[in-house]
Amino acid sequence: MENIENLESELYLLDSFIFFLLVIFSAFFSGAETAFLSISKYSGDQLETGRARTTRRLKKLHSRTQDLLIAILIGNTLVNLSAATVAALMTHRLAQNVHLNSNVAILLEVIIVTLILLVLSEITPKFLAIKRPLKFASLVSGPILIYLRLMAPLTFLLNAMTSGLSHLLGISSRSLTLREEELRTLVEVGEEQGVLEKEEREMIHSIFEFRETQVKEVMIPRIDMVCIEKSATLMDLVNLIKQKGHTRIPLYEGRIDNILGIIHAKDLLPYLNQQNHEVELAQLARRALFVPEYKRIDELLKEFQKEKMHMAIVVDEYGGTAGLVTLEDILEEIVGEIQDEYDQETPLLRKIDENTYLVNAKIDLHDLNRELNLNLPTESDFESLGGFIFSLTGTVPKEKDVVAYKEHRFIIEKIDRNRIVQVRIEKVNDRAEPQTVEINP
Known part of the structure; x- marks a missing residue:
């Protein structure tokens, strides 16, 4: 008899632990839903957190808002159902032990569980998420991104089912307004099909990036x-x-x-x-x-x-x-570049041969990566090629100094008053050691 009572006590403790663990998960999903809905209208620069990795995660989730919300709703629904089921089992076991009327027990369970879920899983986390949406989204972005990847097949299936049902009901499943990502895709397709010239595509992309560019x-x-x-x-x-x-x-x-x-x-x-x-x-x-x-x-x-x-x-x-x-x-x-009668034609990048380029050190790293298909880091304090080289050397280089980074060598061609002016970039066959510097004595 004593063993049975001990077992009952352990079951109550286990059920209670599982129930409150599910309540925590429910609060997590509820807060995440509110936070990501709140930042869904943010522009790219409004997602900056000061931490490059967190900002990248937020931008990735921001671009998949629909899939994200479906996945969160799935998780929240499953967690709440599981919590209600565990609570029902606990109530049934308790009612039998204290000889409580089953209808009364069910009524008490519904009231208590509803209050707990409302206060701890809905009102409190959503209130916190509304007050600091970006902060909340930043804190949960890591686990949410992993969860979204795990739920990708189910999310895709539910998306397809929703689209099919909307089509049967004669409701357009697409928004009347296209998202930026969809417009970018249309622009790329337009260029491939010859509808848009390369210059027109670049101008449209520049308009997208205009609001995110700082002085x-x-x-x-x-x-x-x-x-x-x-x-x-x-x-x-x-x-x-x-x-x-x-x-x-x-x-x-x-x-x-x-x-x-x-x-x-x-x-x-x-x-x-x-x-x-x-x-x-x-x-x-x-x-x-x-x-x-x-x-x-x-x-x-x-x-x-x-x-x-x-x-x-x-x-x-x-x-x-x-x-x-x-x-x-x-x-x-x-x-693009506007040349007037006083401007001298000085291209930022000039091709010497297949593996060599002469580059102005003030060129933006994003532009350099795009033009030469490089992968230089852009999530840092520096923005230009000159700033990147300074970050590697830690000192002011001299002319003809060589900085090796991954599979490229950066040769300092011209220095003016401690400023790097011109750099020759050479692609080497053997992968160079990252961030190695050859400084002339």
């Missing part, structure tokens, strides 16, 4: 800025404009971090006919627009339109000058 990705870096000091003369400014061919020149005092304004070339015309060219350049400067380097370029374009400006000074997190950005820089993100 720091398109700006002219500080070291390449053409500026003039406040103490310079009018003729110094005229000669600078003639030499560089720019119509807008930032004016600074003391150092480039102290920008006073922007001087327009056309504002100099009234003073050029005067015998006395002594004029304070600060009097000619117009108000400068300052923007943070992490501002999205679509927002900056609207600001340019509102302020009727064509140039902005980009500042870093410490308030220093990081570079400048123009209206032309932003438009080039959509239509």
Whole structure:
């Protein structure tokens, strides 16, 4: 008799453990459903978490929202049914032991289980997910991604059944609005079938990426800025404009971090006919627009339109000058390079032979990977080829230094004031050791 009582106690403990474990899983699925529904309208840059791996997982799940929600609903339904079943078995066993009426026992079980599931598995996790959807989604993204892969066959089957049923009922299973991924696929198919030219495809892809591009990705870096000091003369400014061919020149005092304004070339015309060219350049400067380097370029374009400006000074997190950005820089993100009469044709990448390319070090790593089919890391603090090489060397290289990374060698062809200007990329037959550096003495 004592053994039977011990067994009953152990069964109660086991059932209770299983029940509350299922409640935890139910809360997990409920919170995940709310979190991923909340971020389903987020753009790519809004999914940035500061951790590259987590951001990649979120973007992967974000692109499969429909499959994800189906899988979560399957899991939540199975877990809740299992919890109700375990609770029913516990109630039945308890009712027999205490000689409780079965109808009363069932009523009590329904009330208690409903309250537990509502509070612990629905209201609480969903409240937390609504308050911090991105944080919640980040925390569960790892296990959810594994779960989604495991549930892929069942998810596919239910998707097909839903589509078939919708078709029989005369309901379109497709949304009237296409997702970005579907539009990208249509663009690729259009190019393959000859409906779209390569340039048209690239322009459409640029429009997709426009909202996710930040100012720091398109700006002219500080070291390449053409500026003039406040103490310079009018003729110094005229000669600078003639030499560089720019119509807008930032004016600074003391150092480039102290920008006073922007001087327009056309504002100099009234003073050029005067015998006395002594004029304070600060009097000619117009108000400068300052923007943070992490501002999205679509927002900056609207600001340019509102302020009727064509140039902005980009500042870093410490308030220093990081570079400048123009209206032309932003438009080039959509239509490609815009050449005017002053621009010199200097391609960022030039093919020497099948295995050798001469590359400008400021080329964006995404563009370089796409053009040469490379796999250089892009989820880091650097964005250009020069920044990538600096990250490998840990020091300022000299001309003819060689940096080997995987199956490529990067030979420094030109250095200008501690800045890498030009790099020759060579593909080697034997795979090089990753991140090895050959520095000339």
